[in-house]
Amino acid sequence: MTLSVSTGRAVDLRVQPVDRVLDRVERSLGARLLPETVVRKRRSVGARTDRHTWVRVERRSLDKIPDQGWNGTESAARLQGIAQPEWLGCVVWQERDTDDPAMWRADETELLPGAPVGNAIVSEAPELPDTWWEALNASLDALAAQQTGRVATPDTVTITQDLVTGSIHDVFSDDVHTTVERWAPAHADLNWANMTAPTFSLFDWEDWGNAPLGLDSASLWASSLAVPALADRVRRERRSDFESRDGKVMTLFTCSKILGPHAHPEDPRLEPARSMAEQVMKELQVR
Structure with a gap:
């Protein structure tokens, strides 16, 4: 993935091109993201898949990843007594050829029970x-x-x-x-x-x-x-x-x-x- 961002420029995934990011997610997870369901936010993009799950993709600058990592959705899966979608898997990779080093993470979960x-x-x-x-x-x-x-x-x-x-x-x-x-x-x-x-x-x-x-x-x-x-x-x-x-x-x-x-x-x-x-x-x- 080669989303080019100049140093100091804030990345907003509502306007930045993410097609190649989503292509990589599809290949890695072995699922097709349904284009009509894509929801774009400032630092994340989500979509339903053809196997009736949900994928949330997030970009985070390296300086925003603490020592504990950034696997919040994955680690929350072990919590007991909380109504939340089941976590199914993920893919993580580093964005290398850019002025703003970052990591990408895509988490797949079951679909939400409502809007x-x-x-x-x-x-x-x-x-x-x-x-x-x-x-x-x-x-x-x-x-x-x-x-x-x-x-x-x-x-x-x-x-x-x-x-x-x-x-x-x-x-x-x-x-x-x-x-x-x-x-x-x-x-x-x-x-x-x-x-x-x-x-x-x-x-x-x-x-x-x-x-x-x-x-x-x-x-x-x-x-x-x-x-x-x-x-x-x-x-x-x-x-x-x-x-x-x-x-x-x-x-x-x-x-x-x-x-x-x-x-x-x-x-x-x-x-x-x-x-x-x-x-x-x-x-x-x-x-």
């Missing part, structure tokens, strides 16, 4: 039965109770105490106490585009690993803020996370991403995030 609930950030409330919320809670609780040596990489950045503290203090007061007390396994990219309905299933496990308790709940809340009733439902369903000290830190952490230097002035989440941040800061400010 994604919505976009990463929703503008209207999805219709979800109580059984869906019960399945969400069961999966997140089961995930947090397990053990792993992986460290979560939300937005492909390894999460650390320094990252949490720096992100919060860059946007809010330095007086806010940000020390994380409990770390637990998290999906680390929990939003409405990575879950299905009406049958609940959680997918795209590339970034999962240990993270501050409450990261997933806070991330889902943040992606719901444009719909206040939905954001409130998330807080009710995941109340134990939000009421914990670490959950409050993660709420502030997600607010810092919304309100930080790259905030869009027309983002409907700005005001509710600012209001919640002010409330949480009062609860965390005592060192």
Whole structure:
């Protein structure tokens, strides 16, 4: 594969040519990708196959691959008690002849049991039965109770105490106490585009690993803020996370991403995030 990218140029697979990449995936996996099903995102491309499975192809720069590797979907296959598509196999290769060294990975899984609930950030409330919320809670609780040596990489950045503290203090007061007390396994990219309905299933496990308790709940809340009733439902369903000290830190952490230097002035989440941040800061400010 010879996708040429100049140094410093961001790769966006929504616009970059990927035909030769997909040809290589087909040859390696021995399956045909159905062109009419191709879904292109910024750093991944997915498609159904002629054997009724799903293939997700991701490109990642070498400096975005941590020491633990980037086999999140593969390693998540051993997790118990979580509704997720079964992992079937993969192919990995390095992109050599380019100014921006990178790795490609294609993971094949069973098909999802339904369509994604919505976009990463929703503008209207999805219709979800109580059984869906019960399945969400069961999966997140089961995930947090397990053990792993992986460290979560939300937005492909390894999460650390320094990252949490720096992100919060860059946007809010330095007086806010940000020390994380409990770390637990998290999906680390929990939003409405990575879950299905009406049958609940959680997918795209590339970034999962240990993270501050409450990261997933806070991330889902943040992606719901444009719909206040939905954001409130998330807080009710995941109340134990939000009421914990670490959950409050993660709420502030997600607010810092919304309100930080790259905030869009027309983002409907700005005001509710600012209001919640002010409330949480009062609860965390005592060192």
